[in-house]
Structures are given as C-alpha cells and as structure tokens.
Amino acid sequence: MTAPRTIGIGILGLGTVGQGVWKHLTEKQTDLESRLGVKLDLRRVAVRDLKKKRAVKVPSTKTTRDPLEVVDDPKVHVVCELIGGTTIARELTLRALRAGKVVVSANKALLCQHGPEIFDAVRRHGGQFLFEASVAGGIPIIKAIREGLVANRFELIVGILNGTCNHILTRMGEDSLSFADALKEAQQLGYAETDPTLDIDGIDAFHKASILAWLAHGKWAPRARTLVEGIRNIGPADIDFARRFGFALKHLAVIRRDFKAGWMTVGVYPALVPNRDILARVSGVNNGITLRGDVVGATTLTGRGAGGDATASAVIGDIVDAIAALTGAANPGLSAESLAAREQLGRQVRMANLDEIVSPFYLRLSLLDKAGVSEGIYRIFSKHKVSIARVIQYEHPNQGRGTVTLSTYPVNEAKMSKVLTELRRLKTVLEEPVVLRIFSPES
Amino acid sequence: MTAPRTIGIGILGLGTVGQGVWKHLTEKQTDLESRLGVKLDLRRVAVRDLKKKRAVKVPSTKTTRDPLEVVDDPKVHVVCELIGGTTIARELTLRALRAGKVVVSANKALLCQHGPEIFDAVRRHGGQFLFEASVAGGIPIIKAIREGLVANRFELIVGILNGTCNHILTRMGEDSLSFADALKEAQQLGYAETDPTLDIDGIDAFHKASILAWLAHGKWAPRARTLVEGIRNIGPADIDFARRFGFALKHLAVIRRDFKAGWMTVGVYPALVPNRDILARVSGVNNGITLRGDVVGATTLTGRGAGGDATASAVIGDIVDAIAALTGAANPGLSAESLAAREQLGRQVRMANLDEIVSPFYLRLSLLDKAGVSEGIYRIFSKHKVSIARVIQYEHPNQGRGTVTLSTYPVNEAKMSKVLTELRRLKTVLEEPVVLRIFSPES
Incomplete structure (x- = not known):
C-alpha cells in the first residue's frame, strides 16, 4: 500500500x-x-x-x-x-x-x-x-442501511427526520401549546430558523427521505410524485382526537416499497402514530427511524437529529x-x-469500587407484623444517612407478617450493602430482602 | 490488489x-x-x-x-x-x-x-x-460503537440485552402473569431454553455486556467484579410498586465509565426504568441499547435481539x-x-400510483351548523365505500358552525382524493378540510 x-x-x-x-x-x-x-x-x-x-x-x-x-x-x-x-x-x-x-x-x-x-x-x-x-x-442510519443491514430489503422505512417539527408537535401534544407559540419557542431555543419554511413545510424532511429512499432502493424520488406536507394546519382539535384514541401526532417520512408490484412511495407528512409504536415516544428535537427489513425485522434508531x-x-x-x-x-x-x-x-481503566457506584435503590422487605418493627427498620436507614423516597406498606391479614416496598434516593453500593447486612440481622425481617436498582441516566 | x-x-x-x-x-x-x-x-x-x-x-x-x-x-x-x-x-x-x-x-x-x-x-x-x-x-450495535460513533467516548451504555428476560418481565408487568407462568410461556414459544438458567440468571446478558464494555473501553470486565443478577425473585409487589410510581421493570446491562476517576462498572440486573425512558418501551423479546457519547449525546437502537x-x-x-x-x-x-x-x-422501481398507496385517514371538517349537514357529508363517504372508524363532533355555540373530526379505515389515496373533492364542493363545508394520514405499519 x-x-x-x-x-x-x-x-x-x-x-x-x-x-x-x-x-x-x-x-x-x-x-x-x-x-x-x-x-x-x-x-x-x-x-x-x-x-x-x-x-x-x-x-x-x-x-x-x-x-x-x-x-x-x-x-x-x-x-x-x-x-x-x-x-x-x-x-x-x-x-x-x-x-x-x-x-x-x-x-x-x-x-x-x-x-x-x-x-x-x-x-x-x-x-x-x-x-x-x-x-x-448523529444517528448512524446511513451506515445501518448501507452496511450493518446490507442483508435486507426494506419494505418500510419510516422516520421522524425533522427535529423542529417534532419539537413543535411534542409541545402541542404534551403541553397543549398552540402552533404559533410552539414555533416561537422553537425559534427562541434555536431549534427553528427565523424563516422556518424549510423545516415546518416538510422540505428538509423530504430531502432526507429521498436520500434514504435512494440508498435503500436506488431511485431518486421526484418531488412531483412525492407527497410533501408540513405542520402549519395542525390545531387543538387534531391533538385532541389523537390523544383520545391513543395516538401521537408526528411529522413522518414514510418510504414504502412493494417488491412484487415493483413500486415505491415516498411521503412526508404529519400523521397519527399509535402510542404503542416506538416512534410515538420519540419526543422533542430527537429523530427516530424504523427500518423494516425482510431478514432482520423491525429495527429502530433514535437520537439527536441535529445540532453541531x-x-x-x-x-x-x-x-x-x-x-x-x-x-x-x-x-x-x-x-x-x-x-x-x-x-x-x-x-487506563480500573473496575469501580463499590463506593463509586451510585444509584437509587428499591427494596422489598417481608416483616413481622408487630409494634415497633417499622421503627427498627427506619433506624438503620437513618443511621447510614440513606434517605427514603417512597414507601408502600401492605398487611397480609392473619399471617402475622407484612410487606414493605420502598425506594431510596441515590446511594452508593457500599453503603447500601451495610444497610442490607444490618437489615438481615433483624429478627423482624423474615425473608431475604429483594433489592433492585433504579435506573437513573443522570446519576 | x-x-x-x-x-x-x-x-x-x-x-x-x-x-x-x-x-x-x-x-x-x-x-x-x-x-x-x-x-x-x-x-x-x-x-x-x-x-x-x-x-x-x-x-x-x-x-x-x-x-x-x-x-x-x-x-x-x-x-x-x-x-x-x-x-x-x-x-x-x-x-x-x-x-x-x-x-x-x-x-x-x-x-x-x-x-x-x-x-x-x-x-x-x-x-x-x-x-x-x-x-x-440484528441490531447493528457493534458497528455503531466501532465505526459510526467512533468520535465518541461512552460514559454510559445501557441496554436490554436478553430477550427472554424482557419477554418474561413484559408479560409480568403488562399482563400480570406470575414469573413461573411467564417463564413457562416463554419456553412454549421457544424464547427460553428447557434449562433457562443462562438467560434468566443474567449470564447471557453478562457475556454481551462485557463485549460492549471491551469494545467501548478496551477492558474485559472480570466476572468477580461484576454484579450479575437474574430475575427469579421478581414478584407482584415489585411490579405493583413500579407501576404506581411510573417505572417499568427491565433486566438491564449497565456500563458506566467515569473518565476523570478512571473507572468503569459493568452490572447486569433487574431495575426500575422510568417510563419516560425509551428503554421502558422496549417490550417482548426485543432488545434495546442506549449509548451516551460525549459528542453525539444519547442514541438508542432497538430491534429483535435474537432468532435465526x-x-x-x-x-x-x-x-x-x-x-x-x-x-x-x-x-x-x-x-x-x-x-x-x-x-x-x-x-426496477417505479413510483407508486395513487391507488396503490393505502392508509387510514383522519379528517377535520368545519361545517355549517344546520339540520341535514352531517347526512350530506356521510353520503359522500358511503358513495365511495370509505368506512368511518371514529368520530368526534363539536359544536361552537353561537358561531353557527361545528367541527367534525373523524378517522377512516384504510383507503387508497386516489379514492380519498375523490372524497375530498366532493367534500370541498359542499356549501356546508366552510374551510379547507385538514387531512392527516394515520400511520399503520401493517398496511
């Protein structure tokens, strides 16, 4: 070389x-x-x-x-x-x-x-x-289509490709803002240009959709044969209908291919997406694309769709x-x-020590049903300065025992381990505690 | 060459x-x-x-x-x-x-x-x-980490990597099955082995997590320094707590890296995931992985995690x-x-004709508030054999007009276009109808 x-x-x-x-x-x-x-x-x-x-x-x-x-x-x-x-x-x-x-x-x-x-x-x-x-x-969608999923023919590619539209529709749908207010906010946040036409009238999403269609099917979709619609007309009655019947309003790019009939369609338009669909959960300025391939089935990629x-x-x-x-x-x-x-x-990496791993915890304790039992439990948490966030306590009538489920604020594994050791020693704790971590992306 | x-x-x-x-x-x-x-x-x-x-x-x-x-x-x-x-x-x-x-x-x-x-x-x-x-x-996660997102250092990789666990937890959480019944069902469906230990005790997810950790951070996580837990202990009280406070119960692999302190952790365990997190929506035998990179932000890939x-x-x-x-x-x-x-x-591809593009539709019509108006509208739908699925009708008191929002069963674009042309001609239709497609992955 x-x-x-x-x-x-x-x-x-x-x-x-x-x-x-x-x-x-x-x-x-x-x-x-x-x-x-x-x-x-x-x-x-x-x-x-x-x-x-x-x-x-x-x-x-x-x-x-x-x-x-x-x-x-x-x-x-x-x-x-x-x-x-x-x-x-x-x-x-x-x-x-x-x-x-x-x-x-x-x-x-x-x-x-x-x-x-x-x-x-x-x-x-x-x-x-x-x-x-x-x-x-930043979503590696081109590489996924071109390389990772090269074994597939794609009968459906559907995506939220314009973050500005998605931000506006999310604010309208989840927080009941008007289109005008949501657009204004998007402009203030830098998500929409002063002239927002390319975004909210669907042109930007059309460009992206035709690139994906070409990549998957080898054909550039003519603008004249493509349905390109924006989101200017969406109003409260539409949001209301969507909410009542279990949909989210999203601006979608939809590329369908019928391999038998030999056609493809490219369309860019606002649509009602069933809440059970993962794209309904892609909110704010994020993008998300679902690829349905004949070998892999449906795969969805989501993430930030724009920004430097x-x-x-x-x-x-x-x-x-x-x-x-x-x-x-x-x-x-x-x-x-x-x-x-x-x-x-x-x-350059070492495995973390237990006092470096922090998360909120969930505990389920099976307790003797007797006065003063709760106090003994909570004293241990308080001694180790572990704060409790939520509690649900059940009684099990005539069984002489109760169940306490609780969650804590973030605490490190070493400290939680000490709490658990002391809890296990209590005669009033009847079974091995069930311990789950609460996933917290922020911690 | x-x-x-x-x-x-x-x-x-x-x-x-x-x-x-x-x-x-x-x-x-x-x-x-x-x-x-x-x-x-x-x-x-x-x-x-x-x-x-x-x-x-x-x-x-x-x-x-x-x-x-x-x-x-x-x-x-x-x-x-x-x-x-x-x-x-x-x-x-x-x-x-x-x-x-x-x-x-x-x-x-x-x-x-x-x-x-x-x-x-x-x-x-x-x-x-x-x-x-x-x-x-089939999710191209290795390629995403190795190539597409090569510009990034990953402070967090979190995923649902075992479809068997996820299927069981989904059935327990959404359909209130017991662990034993959900496991049995998974075995009948071929999602779990006769000896399900590797899956439900977290070993399979640990193997996958350590591959991702090595790929991202260059270090093989020793089993002895890794928290590996399965889902055998999960019971109805845990599911109930999660549901009440807005969590889903998921079996997660969590790889965190602190670049300043120089450590990484690898953990595989059941956890409570906030419903707003996209991983909470990954259900059944699907897998999902969120990568949080210092350049790209959070990117999530989901899809079928197993199967031939x-x-x-x-x-x-x-x-x-x-x-x-x-x-x-x-x-x-x-x-x-x-x-x-x-x-x-x-x-080999042509653009589809309008009668080949099919979906359910949503319409919003602004109508004169007068006897017989609705009949005139519905006559047009019925003439073109377009079935209506849902309707919400509003009155706007003292304005002499009403709003009808409705959805149809799947119909092709050509037919819907004819319906719209006729609707527009009616004197009782006061504004340009708002037309949205309903995204239907199946159609």
Whole structure:
C-alpha cells in the first residue's frame, strides 16, 4: 500500500457543525491517530468572515476566505463540505471529487438535487462521497442501511427526520401549546430558523427521505410524485382526537416499497402514530427511524437529529471510514492499530469500587407484623444517612407478617450493602430482602 | 490488489442461525455479488447430524460432519462459526484465524472468555474476527460503537440485552402473569431454553455486556467484579410498586465509565426504568441499547435481539464487511460496483400510483351548523365505500358552525382524493378540510 501516512483534512464552513468537527477532531486527535495508525493534519478551514467571534478557536494561520485553498491543496485528502446550499457547495464538491478526493458532507439538499452528478464524479475519479451527517444528525442510519443491514430489503422505512417539527408537535401534544407559540419557542431555543419554511413545510424532511429512499432502493424520488406536507394546519382539535384514541401526532417520512408490484412511495407528512409504536415516544428535537427489513425485522434508531455536536459525530465517523479506506484498513475498529489502541485504553481503566457506584435503590422487605418493627427498620436507614423516597406498606391479614416496598434516593453500593447486612440481622425481617436498582441516566 | 475474485464461505453449525444464514445468503447471492463485484461460493457446511430434517435444504454434496473440511479448505476464506460453546468452537476459531482467515461469529461466550487469545491470533496472522451477531441479534450495535460513533467516548451504555428476560418481565408487568407462568410461556414459544438458567440468571446478558464494555473501553470486565443478577425473585409487589410510581421493570446491562476517576462498572440486573425512558418501551423479546457519547449525546437502537433471521442479518453484514476488506473496497455500500448495482436496482422501481398507496385517514371538517349537514357529508363517504372508524363532533355555540373530526379505515389515496373533492364542493363545508394520514405499519 502506498497510502499516505499523513492524512490532510480540510473544512469548508465554520458554522455550528464546522465548529463541532474542529473541536472534537482536535480533542480526539491522539486517540484517532493511534487507532488509525496515521497522522492527522487539520490543515485548513475556509470561512466567510475571518474576524467573526466563534466558540471554537482556529489558529489564524489555518483559516482562509478562499475555499479553493482548501479544495486545491494537494495535501488535503479529505474535504468536509459544511457550508450548505447548492451552488458554491456543488462546485466545490465536484471540484474535490474530480481531484479524486474524499468529500464528507452534511448537505442533504445538494445530495438530493445533484446525487447522480456527484456519484458520477465519484465513479470517474475514484474519490468518495460520504454523507452520514446529512440525515438524522448523529444517528448512524446511513451506515445501518448501507452496511450493518446490507442483508435486507426494506419494505418500510419510516422516520421522524425533522427535529423542529417534532419539537413543535411534542409541545402541542404534551403541553397543549398552540402552533404559533410552539414555533416561537422553537425559534427562541434555536431549534427553528427565523424563516422556518424549510423545516415546518416538510422540505428538509423530504430531502432526507429521498436520500434514504435512494440508498435503500436506488431511485431518486421526484418531488412531483412525492407527497410533501408540513405542520402549519395542525390545531387543538387534531391533538385532541389523537390523544383520545391513543395516538401521537408526528411529522413522518414514510418510504414504502412493494417488491412484487415493483413500486415505491415516498411521503412526508404529519400523521397519527399509535402510542404503542416506538416512534410515538420519540419526543422533542430527537429523530427516530424504523427500518423494516425482510431478514432482520423491525429495527429502530433514535437520537439527536441535529445540532453541531451530534452532526460532528457523524462527520468524524465518515472521516474515519474514509481514512480507513485510503490506508487499506477496512475495519477501522478492528485493525491491528485499533486493537493495540484499545488495549492501551484498557490499561487506563480500573473496575469501580463499590463506593463509586451510585444509584437509587428499591427494596422489598417481608416483616413481622408487630409494634415497633417499622421503627427498627427506619433506624438503620437513618443511621447510614440513606434517605427514603417512597414507601408502600401492605398487611397480609392473619399471617402475622407484612410487606414493605420502598425506594431510596441515590446511594452508593457500599453503603447500601451495610444497610442490607444490618437489615438481615433483624429478627423482624423474615425473608431475604429483594433489592433492585433504579435506573437513573443522570446519576 | 491480488484479492480473490471468488470468495469461499464455510458455515460451522446448521441450527437456527446457520439455517438463516444459508437461506438469506442464497436468496441474496446475486444482489450481493453485483454490489461487491465478486463471486460468492457457499462451499461447505459442517453439521452434527447429516440426516436431520431442517427447514432449509442444503445439497448433500455441501454438507460434512467434519468441521475441519470447512476450516482447512483453502478455498474457504470466510468461516461462520455458529455452533456455540467454548471448546470445539474455540479450537476451530483459532485454527481458522491462524490460517489468516476471516471468522464471523455469533458466539458471545467464546469471545467473552477467550477474547485476548482470539485477537492475538488475529494480529499475528492477519485474519479478522467479526462478531456483530454476538450482541443484540440484528441490531447493528457493534458497528455503531466501532465505526459510526467512533468520535465518541461512552460514559454510559445501557441496554436490554436478553430477550427472554424482557419477554418474561413484559408479560409480568403488562399482563400480570406470575414469573413461573411467564417463564413457562416463554419456553412454549421457544424464547427460553428447557434449562433457562443462562438467560434468566443474567449470564447471557453478562457475556454481551462485557463485549460492549471491551469494545467501548478496551477492558474485559472480570466476572468477580461484576454484579450479575437474574430475575427469579421478581414478584407482584415489585411490579405493583413500579407501576404506581411510573417505572417499568427491565433486566438491564449497565456500563458506566467515569473518565476523570478512571473507572468503569459493568452490572447486569433487574431495575426500575422510568417510563419516560425509551428503554421502558422496549417490550417482548426485543432488545434495546442506549449509548451516551460525549459528542453525539444519547442514541438508542432497538430491534429483535435474537432468532435465526435477525442474527443471520448480522452475520451476513459481517460477511459483506469481510469481503469488502479482502477485496480492498472499504465502503461496500459505495464502491463503484455497489453504485452500479444500486442504479440497476433503481431501474426496477417505479413510483407508486395513487391507488396503490393505502392508509387510514383522519379528517377535520368545519361545517355549517344546520339540520341535514352531517347526512350530506356521510353520503359522500358511503358513495365511495370509505368506512368511518371514529368520530368526534363539536359544536361552537353561537358561531353557527361545528367541527367534525373523524378517522377512516384504510383507503387508497386516489379514492380519498375523490372524497375530498366532493367534500370541498359542499356549501356546508366552510374551510379547507385538514387531512392527516394515520400511520399503520401493517398496511
């Protein structure tokens, strides 16, 4: 292999996503280099305004106003196109691809409108065009369809692909806000643009849906044959109907394929989703996609669908794939370098001690039915400063025993172990206590 | 590249998963060959009993009782180890790896107990060991951690990794079955073994959890430092407490990492999960895993965690990755061959006509408040044979108008379009009707 051992990376655009990519790439550079067995050279970033204040500091020697200084630099192997739009972005993308480079893109509109031209350039010049970041932010949905679930034909792909719509509908459905108020809030929170048309009229979701449809079925859905509807018309009567009959109102992208009849449909519209469906539980700015494959059955992926960091996660995933391809390591996660790096990583970890593992607990105690029993129990909790959150006590008439179920505030395993040892010693505790942890993502 | 243009595949074991792999590989062979630009040769399958009746027919010229005829065949490049256990499976795996072959494995116990030895053989002899099928069936969780989310460090990985436990707990929680009855049912349905110990005592989930912990953190969790609990002790009082306070009872695998303090914990135990958490909604034999990464935030993957077909989907995904690596195509989904294959695929698809797209509909109509108005509306539905499922009618006092919200049974878009055209023509319909589709995965 004569692959370059130093990989040059260039970034076009330093908005939210560009800044996220710069930040996390520099933070993880050492780790990625040891996994990939290459040096990474973050060579150059093209920006519109050199003077603009940004949360991320890029050395001024690395910034330029001329995107061609990024694209044409022979030492830049991977170009991240994060400027958006379909004019300059298209020119720069094609220029990089025609030089045989890798382009990593978050640009759904570009791919959707110029997909055939882009992939033609890939084929002719041996580069790559990677676009995990274009659909559903950090959720690795492109990779799932393209690689992990490659054994499948997908008769149904259905997803919540626009976080702005989902945030608005969640607020309307769960908190009874009006559409206008929910939109205003989304704008204040930065989830919706000042001109929210692309999001709330379904155009953004249409772009993403057609990318998924093309990936799964090889065909670009013509806009004219696609139902594209937004959420402007949703009102309280609709929310009410949905709630009464066990539905959630969601803005869906639905791609169906009938393999026998030979057709596919792509539709983007607000819909009533049965509450039992996992997509009904995808709330706020999250995205979620269910793939129904003929081999795997239904698989659902959910997570943050937008935002600089989540999208940067996808961009970096693509960069790593691209580098693996450039250097001939097909499984970046399991190359010899990566195995060595993982081993090295493992040496820095120890198993936690019991006083470092914290969660709320649930206990079920079987108790002698006698005066003063409860007091004896609670004295032990209080002695170890374990606070009790909830209690349900049952009597079992004529059996001379009762049941107490209770939950605690977060406490470490070592302390809970001491509490349990003392509880077991009590003559009034009749059986081995049942102990469950309460899962708390926050603790 | 001197990569082989015919890739030989051998299978060890023809149980549920082995049969699934054979079935779907043969069905998808042409498609996979054109995507990958190679010929696939399903050379040989080692079975314990040549005479056994199976749902899948493998030509007798391809079956053998001697697994070495598979492993040692120089024309077999990819060995799928699907026999399970840790003795013969270990010998065969190491033998194949020492010959520099690719081993694709669904064997969690083997990987968990002999991981270092296996990867040492990979490194020394240049083969590959791929194990997507070992955790969470068809859900591409290994690939997500290893590749898609490679930019992330994972402070939390939490999952429902054992479908048997989840089925039992779902039935106890939602349908108030006793543990004994739920277990019995799981056994009758084939979800639990006659000896269910590995599943319900948490050993199976522990194996899977330690694979995920190793993948994310590079360290094999020692059994002695891991909390491993099953679900035998769960009773109605626990279910009741959970229900009252907004929790679901789930058997979880929890891997936490504190990057500052330098520790990780691995625990496998029944826990109370808040209903708002998406894992609380993963029911029946499904699996679900939430990854919380420092870049991407929380991402959740759910789907069927076991079964021949779902697991076969993962095995075939790994086979395709392995072939891409062998032939130097790093992105199987976007190689020139694959792009051409996708284009070819696209030529076989047309966009559906409106009479082929079917779903139930929801309508909101604003109506003049006058006798006979409803009849006029319903006459149109009845004329087009569209059945109405649910109606809510409101009056708006003193406004001279009312609102009708209703849902229909499934109907095609063309027919609904005719209904809407006629409704719009009525003088009693005061505003443009609001039309929503009802998402129905079944239709």
